Amino acid sequence: MTINIAVCIKQVPNTNQVKIDKKTGTLIRKGIKTICNPDDKNAMEEALKLKDKYDDVKITVISMGPSQATEIIKEALAMGADRGILLSDRKFAGSDTLATSTILATALRKIQEKEGLDIIFCGRQAIDGDTAQVGPQIAQHLDLPIISYVQELKYLGEKVQVKRALENGYMQIEAQIPVVLTTISDLNKPRYPHMRRIFDVFGKNPVIPVETWTADDLPDLDNTQIGLNGSPTRVIKTYTPDRTFKGEILEGETAHVAHILIESLKQKQIL
Amino acid sequence: MDFSLTEQEIMVQKVMRDFTENEIEPIAAEIDETEEFPQKTLEKMQKLGISSLPLPKKYGGSGGNYLAYYLAIEEVAKKCATSSVVLAGSASLCGWPILTFGTEVQKEKYLRPIAEGKIAGGFALTEPGAGSDASMQRTVAELKGDHYIMNGSKCFITGAGVFDVFIIIAMTDKSKKTRGLSAFIVDANTPGFIIGKIENKMGIRGSATGELIFQDMKIPKENLLGKEGEGFHIAMKTLDGGRIAIAAQAVGIAQGAMDAAIQYIHERVQFGRKLKDFQGLQWYIAEMETEINAARNLYYHAAYLKEHGKPYSKESAMAKFFASKTAVFVTNKAVQLHGGYGYMKDYPVERMMRDAKITEIYEGTSEVQKMVIAAHTIKPKL
Known part of the structure; x- marks a missing residue:
């Protein structure tokens, strides 16, 4: 019997380069490289590990975003996913986490009704918003059990056994399938895409093209629940906090700087 | 374009x-x-x-x-x-x-x-007395019934003792000189296939470069690659493509050294200024960058020709000749920009400078590349 897996992924700005426009308080996205959210890659890898282990596993990767997000879907297909779906529509723009999870859940339900879904993987949280809300919200919409912070997973057919990370340890939890799992980086090391699949997936005539679903493909969507209007939360202001305690920047030769650093740490009795 | x-x-x-x-x-x-x-x-x-x-x-x-x-x-x-x-x-x-x-x-x-990545393969042409002059090959393969018997040795072979299979060039008819050379596909575990000395090299030190010795090695007739006498042609065509790979490698070495140098001159301060702010050093960077880009375009062009089924012998020789010269020049300058630290093994440019040199030597020395380029350029008059 086929194990049907969905992996939700998000395109995010590369963290090292995030800058905030001081005037508008929004992220400067122009010229910023985007990547697949790191936790989502762990989600993808865990799905692929199941595919390695069991004969009949189908992985559908799904993302909501502008057309550029196709890129990370292709990357996931190159890693080994079987199907890629981009949820993209002007109506989706401005969605907060609740509206986003509404849209994703509606798409996932459509897949579930057609071919069934056993496990839905999400990354724990995205590095741009850091909310960690979308995974649990999807579970809520679909009325499924959720285990977040998955650091170890055992698939046991009818159920999953999971180690859920805590600050100083872990909980061991079992849940019936279907289930939503959110993954953390301790879970695995994401694989690199295979070169053959890069040539299958990217380029002008891909063997596995990415499907795009718009609002029209999701007739169950309630227009009042999506996009900016369907979002109960709004970002009022994003800013870089002014640091009250300014750090001192030491310049000069490494050896000299190290010397000054050691001296001042000694003075402060840290060393 | x-x-x-x-x-x-x-x-x-x-x-x-x-x-x-x-x-x-x-x-x-x-x-x-x-x-x-x-x-x-x-x-x-x-x-x-x-x-x-x-x-x-x-x-x-x-x-x-x-x-x-x-x-x-x-x-x-x-x-x-x-x-x-x-x-x-x-x-x-x-x-x-x-x-x-x-x-x-x-x-x-x-x-x-x-x-499928189950085995790795190498290529064995060079002999102690036959480097660029392949006509001096002493490895001999003699047809006896349904087998060739091969005797001789090869030197400076990449993957010696590691790779599973080799293309080996050997003489099947000495009277015909290079037209008497043939190519064979040989399993490294064939009886009589002996791994000789593994070399201690200046650079690319992990690449297992060594000697292959063949003693009455029986090679099935069906392992002859192409026809008898085609060995030289096969070797030269193989090297044409191999040279683009070496050009790409040389560009990579140069770029790696360049990246390290740029990072260093952003950090290092002398006379109260970062090295990047000294005009004399900026000029080094400008030269290095220009050469790297020129070299890269040469190998891209050779690759384009190969991809499109056009002749590329001359272009691959030019790409290798220029890119290897660039690798040697750029890594040398990168060490110079690092000053004393560049000479130390703590910084990667020291290794890169040693690694760069081989690109001017293997798969045809720069002098051989020039022979190829000149021959294609001068051509007999029509």
Whole structure:
């Protein structure tokens, strides 16, 4: 019997380069490289590990975003996913986490009704918003059990056994399938895409093209629940906090700087 | 004229950049120091279809194009020249000649496992007395019934004692000089196949370069690649393609040294200024950058010609000649920009400078490249 897996992924700005426009308080996205959210890659890898282990596993990767997000879907297909779906529509723009999870859940339900879904993987949280809300919200919409912070997973057919990370340890939890799992980086090391699949997936005539679903493909969507209007939360202001305690920047030769650093740490009795 | 890379090529480059940073760079200094062949790296590259990038899917390869393969070599060479040699060998020096000149049976038996990453292959032409002058080959293969009996030796062979199969060039008819040379596909575990001295080298120290000795080695007749007497032609055609790979490798080494130098001159302060602010040093950077870009465009162009089925012997020789000169120049300057620290093994430019030199020597010295270039340029009058 086929194990049907969905992996939700998000395109995010590369963290090292995030800058905030001081005037508008929004992220400067122009010229910023985007990547697949790191936790989502762990989600993808865990799905692929199941595919390695069991004969009949189908992985559908799904993302909501502008057309550029196709890129990370292709990357996931190159890693080994079987199907890629981009949820993209002007109506989706401005969605907060609740509206986003509404849209994703509606798409996932459509897949579930057609071919069934056993496990839905999400990354724990995205590095741009850091909310960690979308995974649990999807579970809520679909009325499924959720285990977040998955650091170890055992698939046991009818159920999953999971180690859920805590600050100083872990909980061991079992849940019936279907289930939503959110993954953390301790879970695995994401694989690199295979070169053959890069040539299958990217380029002008891909063997596995990415499907795009718009609002029209999701007739169950309630227009009042999506996009900016369907979002109960709004970002009022994003800013870089002014640091009250300014750090001192030491310049000069490494050896000299190290010397000054050691001296001042000694003075402060840290060393 | 379109200079842009395809979506696929860009992705290969991106994945190779990640792969190199995570899997190769951390062990680059170590394998140089210990001379250990990067077997695990090779296995990872085989598993991901990197080592079979340009080989057709039909035989289990990745079905990519040659430029993508050269881009992968460049990325790896930026951090570790040894690992890039390992990558450059199998597909271009062993896979390609079997693909181009082999029978269907040979392709199934040897190309497929190479393409699927199950085995690695090498190429053995050079002998102690026959470097650039291949007509002086002393390795002899004599047909006896359904077997050839091979005797002789090869030197400076990459992957000696490591690779599973080699294309070996040997004399089948001495009277015909280079037209008496033939190419054979030989399993490294054939009785009489002996691994001789493994060399202690200046650079690319982990690449397992050594001597192969053949003592009454029985090679099945069906392992003759192409026809008898085609060995020289096969070797020269194989090297034409191999040279683009070496050019890509040389560009990678140069770029890696350049990246390290740029980082260093941003940090190092002398006379109250960062090194990057000294005009005299900026001029070095300008020269290095220009040469690297010129070299890269030469190998891109040669790859383009190869991809489009056009003649590329001259262009691949020019790419290798210029790119290897660039690698030597740029790594030398990168060490200079690092001053005393550049001479120390704590910084990667010291290794890069040693690694760069081989690109002016193997798969045809720069002098041989010039012979090729001149011959194509001067041509007999029509």
